[in-house]
Amino acid sequence: MSLTFSSTPTLKGFGQIAGQIAKAVDGSPRDRGTDRRVRRGCIDETAPEAQPWDRNRFASTAERIATVESLVVVAKELQAEHAAEFRRGSKKQLEEDQQVLTAELDELMARPPADRPVGRPAAIRIALDQIAAALAKHSMGITRADVAVYEAIFKFLDFAGSGRWFPSWAKIARAANCCDKTVDRALKRLKHHGLLAWVTRSTRNSPRIDPTKEKRVQTSSAYFLDLKKRMAERVYQRFLQLREHRARRFGRSAATEHVQAPPPPPSKDVAELRRTIAAFGAYLLTSDGHLA
Structure with a gap:
């Protein structure tokens, strides 16, 4: 490990470097702050x-299978709705309109009250609120x-x-072929x-340098699924519809396999069958040619 200094380090700088070296040698997990902040x-x-x-x-x-497939389809439909509502470049246009209206509002508020157009500041504030709501909705759209x-x-x-489900961001990123920041943003959306819920888990750890x-x-x-409680009613009903459709598909396949006729027995030689039938008929007939 090499250390490069842009200037002569101070005593405090040497102390920080020594602390970083000690943490690297210790191999303890990354310091995430005080106990109170991590526990929150x-x-x-x-x-x-x-x-x-x-x-x-x-x-x-x-x-x-029906649940997982239906959830993925719901996510794709939400992504299609978001793409249809916010076309390419719409976010940039909203941000530009926001800057223009903000500048106009600042200019109007700098004037004396008598010189301000009646109702114009209020109209600008309403438009800014609508733009802020649209940008917030855009930021939470599925991509x-x-x-x-x-x-x-x-x-x-x-x-x-068991239902255990706690992959790390790094594993999810490798499976999705993306970076950790993309995983972070995707999980929030x-x-x-x-579509997904989770609880953050923690534990107490003792550093090797000072176990006390x-x-x-x-x-x-x-991670866990809590769909009925957290999904919007429209989205949840769509999920139930998709899952029921797939469940019926699996049900029909299972029923078809259940009532399927067994395969026929292997066929025998025709001559042998004829001899067997003739012998059985001779056994049933009496000497006078009538059934017993």
Whole structure:
């Protein structure tokens, strides 16, 4: 490791460098701040609230496939709606209009009250509020990258029955072929639309240098599905419709396989069958040619 100084370091600078070297040698996790800040919004990973795995369990493979496929389709439909509402360049146009109106409002407010056009400042403020709402809606719109992240995160859901689901951002980014920042933005949008939920988990860790100084550090995020509570009613009803359609598809396939006729027995030689039938008829007939 090489150290390059732009100027002569001070005593404080040497102290900071020594602390960084000690952390690198120690191999302890990254310092995330004081215990109070890390614990805010985090749940201890041993607590029942930090293990919401029962919400990720499915009764059958058909239910799991139908649910996952329907959720991905819902995400794609939301992305299509967002793309249709906000065309390419619409965000830039909104930002330019916001700057123009803000400058006009500042110029009007700098005038004496008697020189201001009646109602114009109020109209500008209303327009600015509408632009701010449109920009906020645009920032939470589902994108193609969000759909890719959503499809990738389902690869880490344990479908074997436990329902455990806590992949790191790095694993999700590799599966979705994107960066960690894209995963961060995608998760926020997916959570906003109710497609995904999670709880942040933490634990207490003792540094190797001073084991007596325990510090709470964030470990992972436990993901789970809470669709009915967090989804918009329109989106949730669409999800139920898609899942029911796929469930009926699986049901018809299973019923068809169940009532399918068994394969016929292997055919015998025709001559052998004739001899068997003739012998059976001779056994049934009496000597006078009538049935017994």
